[in-house]
Amino acid sequence: MASLIDNYEQQYAVLTADVTAKIGRIRTQSGNEKRAFVQDVDRQIEEAQELLEQMELEVRGLTGTARDRLRGRVESHRAELKRLTQEFQLAKKPKDESIEISREDSWESNITEDQKKRLLDTSDRIDHTGRTLQNGYRMVLETEEIGSQVLKELHEQRETIQRGRGRLRETDAELGLGSRLLSGMILRNLQQRFILAGVALTLIIVACVVVYYSFKSKS
Known part of the structure; x- marks a missing residue:
């Protein structure tokens, strides 16, 4: 109470x-x-x-x-x-x-004198309360300033993150393009190997036929 x-x-x-x-x-x-x-x-x-x-x-x-x-x-x-x-x-x-x-x-x-003394005590409490309010107001201003600085830093960090995301998307796009180019090169290499294998197989078959008919004509 x-x-x-x-x-x-x-x-x-x-x-x-x-x-x-x-x-x-x-x-x-x-x-x-x-x-x-x-x-x-x-x-x-x-x-x-x-x-x-x-x-x-x-x-x-x-x-x-x-x-x-x-x-x-x-x-x-x-x-x-x-x-x-x-x-x-x-x-x-x-x-x-x-x-x-x-x-x-x-x-x-x-x-009375006693009341005057109490009034002086009350005046002291009023002064103390006024100083407390001023200190509180100053703390509010300082907190507001700190909050503004934090918001500014967060805004800058957000912009940095967004720029990083943009660069990451660009890198990802470049990697996708490189991957497609590499896949195309590998596919062309495999096609060339299949063609060479087919040519080699054809030459072997032709050589076998030539040798076969050569031995058959001699006999």
């Missing part, structure tokens, strides 16, 4: 970090761009509220010191979200209606 709460806290940290960045941009935007940022922050604050409610439900199922410790963390998260909501309300007002409020006074009046 604690790991589930840690997961909620990581989601909350990423969400509130994005909200903080967008609140800063709302102050510099106007018109449709400002309305778009306001709608995004409204939605993200609602998501953050839902995450806090989920964390509170999980904390209720715990007992002992873990429950007290996690409850304190949830309270610090809620105080931080309240502060972000107040900043958001001020940021989305027109500039001529904005009220200058001392951030230090507002901070001191809304939270």
Whole structure:
């Protein structure tokens, strides 16, 4: 269950970090761009509220010191979200209606010293999560680059294999032509041998007939 709460806290940290960045941009935007940022922050604050409610439900199922410790963390998260909501309300007002409020006074009046310490811890976790996300993004880019290089090498290897297959087909065709030529030569050689054997046999028969008639005439 604690790991589930840690997961909620990581989601909350990423969400509130994005909200903080967008609140800063709302102050510099106007018109449709400002309305778009306001709608995004409204939605993200609602998501953050839902995450806090989920964390509170999980904390209720715990007992002992873990429950007290996690409850304190949830309270610090809620105080931080309240502060972000107040900043958001001020940021989305027109500039001529904005009220200058001392951030230090507002901070001191809304939270205790213990909550401020917890908020600082939460801020550290947000920074750590941001660095983790940046490292993850860098790893994704490096993996994408490695994947592109691997695909390039595979493409080159495929072209090499295709060229090898082409040369193999050409060699096979040349071997087939050579085999046919050799078979023709062997066939012609056999034909010549049969012809020579026939001529030799004919000469032998003629010689035998000549000898036979020669002896017969003498007798």
